[in-house]
Amino acid sequence: MGHRHSKEQLLAAALEAATDDGLSGLTYGSLAKRLGVSDRIVVYYFPTKHDLISEVLLEMGARLQVALADAFTAPARTHVELARAAWPVLAQRRVDPTFALFFEALGLAAAGTQPYRSLATELVDGWASWLEQYLEGDAEPRRAEAGAAIALLDGLLLLRQLSGPAAAERAASRIFRDVAP
Amino acid sequence: MGHRHSKEQLLAAALEAATDDGLSGLTYGSLAKRLGVSDRIVVYYFPTKHDLISEVLLEMGARLQVALADAFTAPARTHVELARAAWPVLAQRRVDPTFALFFEALGLAAAGTQPYRSLATELVDGWASWLEQYLEGDAEPRRAEAGAAIALLDGLLLLRQLSGPAAAERAASRIFRDVAP
DNA sequence: CCTTGATCGTAGTGACCACTGCACCTACGT
DNA sequence: ACGTAGGTGCAGTGGTCACTACGATCAAGG
Numbered sequence: 001m002g003h004r005h006s007k008e009q010l011l012a013a014a015l016e017a018a019t020d021d022g023l024s025g026l027t028y029g030s031l032a033k034r035l036g037v038s039d040r041i042v043v044y045y046f047p048t049k050h051d052l053i054s055e056v057l058l059e060m061g062a063r064l065q066v067a068l069a070d071a072f073t074a075p076a077r078t079h080v081e082l083a084r085a086a087w088p089v090l091a092q093r094r095v096d097p098t099f100a101l102f103f104e105a106l107g108l109a110a111a112g113t114q115p116y117r118s119l120a121t122e123l124v125d126g127w128a129s130w131l132e133q134y135l136e137g138d139a140e141p142r143r144a145e146a147g148a149a150i151a152l153l154d155g156l157l158l159l160r161q162l163s164g165p166a167a168a169e170r171a172a173s174r175i176f177r178d179v180a181p
Numbered sequence: 182m183g184h185r186h187s188k189e190q191l192l193a194a195a196l197e198a199a200t201d202d203g204l205s206g207l208t209y210g211s212l213a214k215r216l217g218v219s220d221r222i223v224v225y226y227f228p229t230k231h232d233l234i235s236e237v238l239l240e241m242g243a244r245l246q247v248a249l250a251d252a253f254t255a256p257a258r259t260h261v262e263l264a265r266a267a268w269p270v271l272a273q274r275r276v277d278p279t280f281a282l283f284f285e286a287l288g289l290a291a292a293g294t295q296p297y298r299s300l301a302t303e304l305v306d307g308w309a310s311w312l313e314q315y316l317e318g319d320a321e322p323r324r325a326e327a328g329a330a331i332a333l334l335d336g337l338l339l340l341r342q343l344s345g346p347a348a349a350e351r352a353a354s355r356i357f358r359d360v361a362p
Numbered sequence: 363c364c365t366t367g368a369t370c371g372t373a374g375t376g377a378c379c380a381c382t383g384c385a386c387c388t389a390c391g392t
Numbered sequence: 393a394c395g396t397a398g399g400t401g402c403a404g405t406g407g408t409c410a411c412t413a414c415g416a417t418c419a420a421g422g
Binding site for chain 3: 402414418
């Protein structure tokens with residue numbers, strides 16, 4: 001069983017590539033060239049493009065959940081409180097650049113064609129239910145609050161991407177103005 | 182000066198195509214096939230792809246501003262008030278389906294490569310300064326409030342796209358909860 | 363009439379895409 | 393020793409992409 005390349009290496013490089021060039025810039029060829037290998041190897045581990053994309057998004061989401069779980073110390077009462085706790089993690093490009101790409105990638109996938117669209121839907125629904133555990137209150141409002149938190153964070157990340165970190169920070173301080181830190 | 186096809190017709194069809202298939206699905210070929218003409222005509226009016234994309238986004242933005250100007254009756258004091266006034270217009274897919282695509286397209290462009298990225302930056306900055314006129318208060322906070330409103334609306338539109346109109350509406354009612362209608 | 367410029371068709375350019383056929387190699391179990 | 397299965401290289405497949413060379417058409421102005 002010869003295996004000079006492992007799937008984990010490929011996936012890590014794919015995360016890097018997606019972070020650098022965006023999801024649409026992630027192709028078999030670009031990933032293979034980045035590693036200096038034949039694209040046949042990439043295809044071997046990820047038989048279809050959909051496999052590659054979904055595994056990248058899943059891995060991004062998993063890393064992000066780990067980082068966020070540390071930030072959510074106390075349960076939040078509203079979506080604003082929840083987003084306020086999450087925002088510093090997302091805004092720190094130092095920590096892991098792929099974080100900022102995750103929601104952005106969801107938007108990209110949502111704008112694409114059917115297979116990516118349903119994948120993004122599943123991901124965001126999974127995220128909403130995952131976020132619920134950090135919210136107090138009854139079931140139905142919690143789901144709505146989780147959705148609102150996602151919407152808020154996604155919007156801030158887009159603003160950060162487009163108008164720069166400073167503008168995003170000013171907007172964030174407005175949104176989180178009347179929330180205890 | 183023979184002109185069996187006008188540029189306005191092409192642009193209108195391009196908006197339609199982008200609304201149906203997303204911005205990445207808008208190509209010379211797809212647009213030409215939609216109209217039953219040669220793609221040479223499309224290239225004639227939009228010499229580069231960047232021309233086509235930017236004119237589509239500009240037109241989308243212009244239509245959206247017209248629709249929003251009607252919704253902004255009274256000046257708003259905060260980003261939440263502003264977003265609350267804008268949301269019904271954006272959420273009504275009946276009115277013009279391209280509205281929902283606009284911010285989504287910005288996200289897509291932001292995730293792409295350089296020419297689209299700077300285009301999206303210009304657009305969102307233009308939108309922020311346009312929104313300022315509907316806000317009360319001093320200059321600097323107004324810019325930040327406008328950015329926050331854009332972030333909020335973009336997030337809600339993504340949620341609507343991914344989790345459906347009902348979930349987006351529930352999240353919106355949470356966000357706009359403590360704002361006078 | 364004849365030029366001129368705008369408009370549009372036919373055909374094709376090279377680049378890139380996701381994906382494949384096939385042969386090969388190398389380690390492992392038996 | 394030998395088959396077998398996992399892994400890898402080489403060379404392509406058909407398709408789509410943005411964009412172009414070149415010529416035909418057709419209206420209006422001089």
